[in-house]
Amino acid sequence: MLAIIPLLPGLEEIDLSWNDFIGGILGPLTLQFKHLQELKVLRLSNCRLTAKDIAFLAQLLSRVNNLEELDLSINKMIGCSLKSIAQELKYVSCLKVLNLNMCGLRQDGLQCLGTALQHLLELRKLDVSCNKGIGGGFQTLAAHLASLSNLEVLDLHQCCITEEDMAVLTQIIPLLSSLQELNLSSNKSVGISSDHLLSRLRFLPRLTSVLLSNCSLQHDSFTSLAEAALHLPELMILDLSWNKCVGGNLKLILKALNLGAKMQVLRLSSCSLVDEDIAGFAAVIEAGHLDQLQKLDLSYNHHISDQGWSMFCQALVALDLLSELDISLRPSLHCDSGEWFDQLLATLPKLPLLTELGLQGWVLSRVQQKQLEQFNWDNERNVRFDIWYGA
Ligand SMILES: *[C@@H]1O[C@H](CO)[C@@H](O)[C@H](O)[C@H]1NC(C)=O
Numbered sequence: 001m002l003a004i005i006p007l008l009p010g011l012e013e014i015d016l017s018w019n020d021f022i023g024g025i026l027g028p029l030t031l032q033f034k035h036l037q038e039l040k041v042l043r044l045s046n047c048r049l050t051a052k053d054i055a056f057l058a059q060l061l062s063r064v065n066n067l068e069e070l071d072l073s074i075n076k077m078i079g080c081s082l083k084s085i086a087q088e089l090k091y092v093s094c095l096k097v098l099n100l101n102m103c104g105l106r107q108d109g110l111q112c113l114g115t116a117l118q119h120l121l122e123l124r125k126l127d128v129s130c131n132k133g134i135g136g137g138f139q140t141l142a143a144h145l146a147s148l149s150n151l152e153v154l155d156l157h158q159c160c161i162t163e164e165d166m167a168v169l170t171q172i173i174p175l176l177s178s179l180q181e182l183n184l185s186s187n188k189s190v191g192i193s194s195d196h197l198l199s200r201l202r203f204l205p206r207l208t209s210v211l212l213s214n215c216s217l218q219h220d221s222f223t224s225l226a227e228a229a230l231h232l233p234e235l236m237i238l239d240l241s242w243n244k245c246v247g248g249n250l251k252l253i254l255k256a257l258n259l260g261a262k263m264q265v266l267r268l269s270s271c272s273l274v275d276e277d278i279a280g281f282a283a284v285i286e287a288g289h290l291d292q293l294q295k296l297d298l299s300y301n302h303h304i305s306d307q308g309w310s311m312f313c314q315a316l317v318a319l320d321l322l323s324e325l326d327i328s329l330r331p332s333l334h335c336d337s338g339e340w341f342d343q344l345l346a347t348l349p350k351l352p353l354l355t356e357l358g359l360q361g362w363v364l365s366r367v368q369q370k371q372l373e374q375f376n377w378d379n380e381r382n383v384r385f386d387i388w389y390g391a
Pocket residue numbers: 155157158183184185186211213214
């Protein structure tokens with residue numbers, strides 16, 4: 001089947017992703033590619049590419065001058081050879097999307113990439129996430145990263161970003177004036193760093209998505225973020241999961257939610273939320289400030305009392321557009337559900353778009369399980385209740 005690719009003139013897209021067998025044979029294959037002037041998209045995600053494949057691919061780049069998207073994600077063995085690709089990126093100056101997620105990229109590769117960026121001024125999306133080997137190397141990326149004035153998406157999750165990296169990124173990221181989506185999740189230094197990246201996000205008013213899950217936010221960094229969020233009118237997606245310091249302090253960020261009213265996805269899983277947080281949150285919901293919300297993750301917050309959950313379930317009626325809600329506990333906790341369950345049942349019919357409800361960890365009686373089934377039956381709905389049947 002692959003044999004026909006070289007013969008197709010005017011080919012604009014090649015996507016061979018998720019085909020293991022490509023690994024090791026890409027070379028002979030690319031040698032046969034003839035008509036590539038029109039090629040815009042090349043996706044080779046999760047193909048078990050080898051260093052040899054990458055060497056051939058690097059040679060190919062000088063022949064695909066109109067390439068706009070290059071996806072080499074999830075090829076863990078190409079880290080050492082990515083240098084050669086980076087050096088040839090100068091031939092594809094129309095590139096808009098570069099995906100190097102989980103490529104085993106290392107500091108030397110990142111340095112070459114940094115140099116290449118000066119030729120990639122059209123870049124919209126840069127993903128170097130899940131490359132733990134690049135931590136500590138961001139200094140080398142800095143100079144040219146700052147010139148990417150069209151960059152809209154920057155994904156740096158799980159990159160072992162160090163405090164020195166944070167100092168660099170604090171200078172650079174606020175200069176990316178087109179930035180809309182920023183993922184810094186799973187980098188402990190983000191929250192610990194004494195630099196003020198989070199407060200400087202206020203200079204990026206186009207931000208729609210800020211993902212800071214598992215970033216060890218501290219009271220100071222969380223306060224900075226909350227203040228910056230007041231200046232982010234387009235914010236639609238916010239992930240603060242696995243940052244314990246949010247618990248007891250949620251009110252800081254609620255002020256920003258009051259203003260924006262565009263929030264569509266809010267993730268507060270495992271944030272050690274307490275009743276005070278949920279009460280303030282319920283008030284914001286009831287005031288109609290979150291009426292665009294579609295996905296809400298409050299899972300793994302086991303400090304909230306029965307009363308707190310009841311109040312929350314009552315407020316839910318104001319979330320007309322809600323489609324996914326997760327209030328699971330850790331499955332190992334096995335807590336009896338309290339009065340809030342009845343409140344939830346009363347609210348369910350008023351959530352016409354709900355399709356997913358996470359209730360893991362709560363022990364539901366047979367009657368309660370029946371009530372959920374009956375709800376779907378009576379209302380001709382098909383809500384997927386994620387419950388634990390171990391009881
Ligand atoms: C952001 O990072 C997290 C890792 O903590 C990852 O699970 C998630 O898929 C990323 N989100 C996007 C939109 O890239």
